[in-house]
Amino acid sequence: MNPFTPTFGTSPPLLVGRDRDLDEFRDGLYGGPGSPERATLVTGLRGTGKTVMLNAYEDAAASEGWLVISETATRGLIDRITHEHLPRLLIEADPRATESHLTAVSFPGGLGVEREVTERHTPRPGLRSRLTELTELLAERGGSGVLLTVDEVHRQGLDDLRILGATIQHAFRERREVAFVGAGLPSAVDDLLSDDVSTFLRRADRRHLRTVGRDDVAQALAVPIRDAGRDITPDALQIAVNGTGGYPFLIQLVGLHIWRADPGQGLIDVDQAQHGVDHARRRIGQLVHASALADLSTVDRSFLAAMAHDDGPSRTSDLATRLNVDRTYVGQYRRRLIAAEVIEPRGYGLVDFTLPGLRDYLREHAASSHWASGDET
The missing domain is CATH 1.10.10.10 (Winged helix-like DNA-binding domain superfamily/Winged helix DNA-binding domain)
Known part of the structure; x- marks a missing residue:
C-alpha cells in the first residue's frame, strides 16, 4: 500500500522538521497557565502543513490527557463550541452527568415503578460559563486542561474570533488550564490582527512554517518507503529530495508518484524517481498554485x-x-x-x-x- 498522503489536512506517515515547535508546545502545557505557547498562531503558505501541525498539536495535548476541541473558522464557530463540543465533553468528563430519581414504587399486583432521568449538562448558550464549568470539573479530578484549535482563521470569521479570544483571555487571567492554537495564511492572519481583536490574539506566539531541510526530507521519503516493504537507491532518493524543494505537501506528492512509477519493483531507482518528480510537479499546479494565484x-x-x-x-x-x-x-x-x-x-x-x-x-x-x-x- 502506498504510504504517502498528499491530501490537505491529512497527517503524513512521518512528520519531520517540526520537532522544536512541538517540544516547545509540550513545554507550554507542562509550564502551566501563563506559558506563552498556550496561545499560538501557526502561519504558512498553502501546502506547508498548517493543518497537519494542528493535528500534531492536538495529538500532543491528547497524549498528556488534555481534552481537545478541533474547529474551523467558519460561520457558527461559537455556536458549535458552546452547544456541541463543550456539552459533549462535560457529559464525558462528569460521572454525575446523568441523574435519576424514583417517581413511583411498585408492589406485587399494584403500582409500577417509574424513574425520571435527566441530563445535568444540557446544551445552552454561554461559552465562558461552559468552559469555566469544564475546567473546574477537570481541576476537581486533578486532571488536565482543554485545548481549542481553530483552522483557517481569517477576517470573515472576525466576530466569532473576537468572542473566542475574549473568552480564552478571561480563562488565562483566571489561570485556568486552557490552551489555544489557530492556523491560517500569513496574509489572512496579519489582516485579522490589524482589526479590533483581543490583545490575547495579538500577543499569541507566532509559528511560521517554512520549507523543510534536506536531511529531514530524505527521512520523510525513505522511512515510509522502507517501512512499507520497499527501498530506494541513494541516487534516486537525492532526485526525489531535490524535486520537493523542501515543500511539505510536495514531499507527500513526490513520494506518492515515485511509489506509483513501478509498484511491482522492490527497489525504486533513478528512472522511477525522476518519473515521480515530473508527475508531482505537474500535479502541484492544479492542487496548490491555482488556489494561491486565485487570491x-x-x-x-x-x-x-x-x-x-x-x-x-x-x-x-x-x-x-x-x-x-x-x-x-x-x-x-x-x-x-x-x-x-x-x-x-x-x-x-x-x-x-x-x-x-x-x-x-x-x-x-x-x-x-x-x-x-x-x-x-
Whole structure:
C-alpha cells in the first residue's frame, strides 16, 4: 500500500522538521497557565502543513490527557463550541452527568415503578460559563486542561474570533488550564490582527512554517518507503529530495508518484524517481498554485507572469520594462507579493518565486489567461 498522503489536512506517515515547535508546545502545557505557547498562531503558505501541525498539536495535548476541541473558522464557530463540543465533553468528563430519581414504587399486583432521568449538562448558550464549568470539573479530578484549535482563521470569521479570544483571555487571567492554537495564511492572519481583536490574539506566539531541510526530507521519503516493504537507491532518493524543494505537501506528492512509477519493483531507482518528480510537479499546479494565484489581483498575477520569463531570479528593472511601468509601480507590487510570501528578495534588485514549480505553471498557463492584461489592483 502506498504510504504517502498528499491530501490537505491529512497527517503524513512521518512528520519531520517540526520537532522544536512541538517540544516547545509540550513545554507550554507542562509550564502551566501563563506559558506563552498556550496561545499560538501557526502561519504558512498553502501546502506547508498548517493543518497537519494542528493535528500534531492536538495529538500532543491528547497524549498528556488534555481534552481537545478541533474547529474551523467558519460561520457558527461559537455556536458549535458552546452547544456541541463543550456539552459533549462535560457529559464525558462528569460521572454525575446523568441523574435519576424514583417517581413511583411498585408492589406485587399494584403500582409500577417509574424513574425520571435527566441530563445535568444540557446544551445552552454561554461559552465562558461552559468552559469555566469544564475546567473546574477537570481541576476537581486533578486532571488536565482543554485545548481549542481553530483552522483557517481569517477576517470573515472576525466576530466569532473576537468572542473566542475574549473568552480564552478571561480563562488565562483566571489561570485556568486552557490552551489555544489557530492556523491560517500569513496574509489572512496579519489582516485579522490589524482589526479590533483581543490583545490575547495579538500577543499569541507566532509559528511560521517554512520549507523543510534536506536531511529531514530524505527521512520523510525513505522511512515510509522502507517501512512499507520497499527501498530506494541513494541516487534516486537525492532526485526525489531535490524535486520537493523542501515543500511539505510536495514531499507527500513526490513520494506518492515515485511509489506509483513501478509498484511491482522492490527497489525504486533513478528512472522511477525522476518519473515521480515530473508527475508531482505537474500535479502541484492544479492542487496548490491555482488556489494561491486565485487570491491575488490581476496586476499581482501579471507581475508574476512577467517574472516567469526568467529562468532564475528576476531583476525589477527588467520587470518594469516588460510591464511598461516605472520602478515605483514595480516596487509597490514587489512589496505586496513579498508580504504575501509568493516571492522573496534574492539580493539587491532581485526577486524569485517561493513556491516550487510556480514558474513552470505560470509559463504554461499565463499566455492563455487574462492575467497578463487588465488594471485590477
